[in-house]
Amino acid sequence: MSELPELTQEYIRSFVLPGHGDLAQVKTMLAQDPRLLDAMHEESGETALGAASHVGNRPIAEYLLSQGAKLTIYAAAMLGRQEDVAAFLAEDPALINSGGAHNIPLLFHAALSGDISLLEFLVEQGNTQAAYEALHLAAARGDMALAEWFLARGADVTTRNFQNRTALQVAEASGQEEVAALLRQYGATE
Numbered sequence: 001m002s003e004l005p006e007l008t009q010e011y012i013r014s015f016v017l018p019g020h021g022d023l024a025q026v027k028t029m030l031a032q033d034p035r036l037l038d039a040m041h042e043e044s045g046e047t048a049l050g051a052a053s054h055v056g057n058r059p060i061a062e063y064l065l066s067q068g069a070k071l072t073i074y075a076a077a078m079l080g081r082q083e084d085v086a087a088f089l090a091e092d093p094a095l096i097n098s099g100g101a102h103n104i105p106l107l108f109h110a111a112l113s114g115d116i117s118l119l120e121f122l123v124e125q126g127n128t129q130a131a132y133e134a135l136h137l138a139a140a141r142g143d144m145a146l147a148e149w150f151l152a153r154g155a156d157v158t159t160r161n162f163q164n165r166t167a168l169q170v171a172e173a174s175g176q177e178e179v180a181a182l183l184r185q186y187g188a189t190e
Contacts, residue, residue: 004033012039019048020055023063030067037069046101053078054104056112056137073109074100080113082121089125096126107131111138116149123153132159139167139183142176147183157188166190 005011015036018025026048030036040047052060053075061075073095076084088095099105107127110118111134135155138147147167151157160166165173168188171180180188 004035007035007039009042012036013041013044015039016041016044016046016048016051019046019051019057019060019064021057021060023057023060026060026063030064034067037064037067044101045103049075050101053109053112054101072100073098074104074106075109077106077109077118077122078112080110080115080118082115082118085110085118085121093126096122097129104133105129105131108133108137111146111150114141114143114146116145119149130155132156133161135159135167136161136165136170139171139176139179140174142171142174142179144178144182147179151182151186157183157186 015026015029018029036048038047038049046054047069049061049064049069049072052064053072056078058079061079065071065075071084073085073088076088095106097106100109107119107122107129108131110122111131132155135147135150135157137143138150157167161170166188168180168183168190171177171183
């Protein structure tokens with residue numbers, strides 16, 4: 001067996017990046033070097049599980065957890081595991097308005113699950129995050145329930161995402177006319 005490379009930040013980054021969406025690469029690299037499982041890339045503040053969690057990649061998150069990755073509140077929220085989220089909050093109530101990798105809000109991770117009851121639970125527990133990205137997520141997916149939930153709670157239809165696009169622009173580009181119509185009802189014009 002060959003000697004494992006030094007666990008440098010660049011090497012860790014080479015594992016974290018596929019954590020966003022390349023399950024085959026994650027499996028290959030982890031099989032070659034199990035030390036990568038919970039390794040943190042300091043600059044981005046993420047592990048491979050954190051990467052999978054903030055983009056909503058269930059298969060990668062579930063694989064990493066099956067390999068023994070340490071569950072985080074953000075992964076639990078993205079996976080819709082309300083009991084685990086509740087346990088994290090019972091242990092550390094300050095997590096309610098926290099952010100995961102890249103400081104992406106806990107509420108956004110929960111929105112990735114599509115579980116409205118989890119979103120309601122977080123609000124009941126004191127979550128006050130805007131998580132504007134979630135409205136864009138609903139627009140891209142055509143998720144009417146998620147869009148309605150955020151709009152009913154005052155989501156700003158004029159907010160632009162990292163691509164400088166509004167939720168209406170995202171809905172239209174994704175062919176999600178039902179969500180686009182809903183956004184227009186809430187005042188979206190572009």
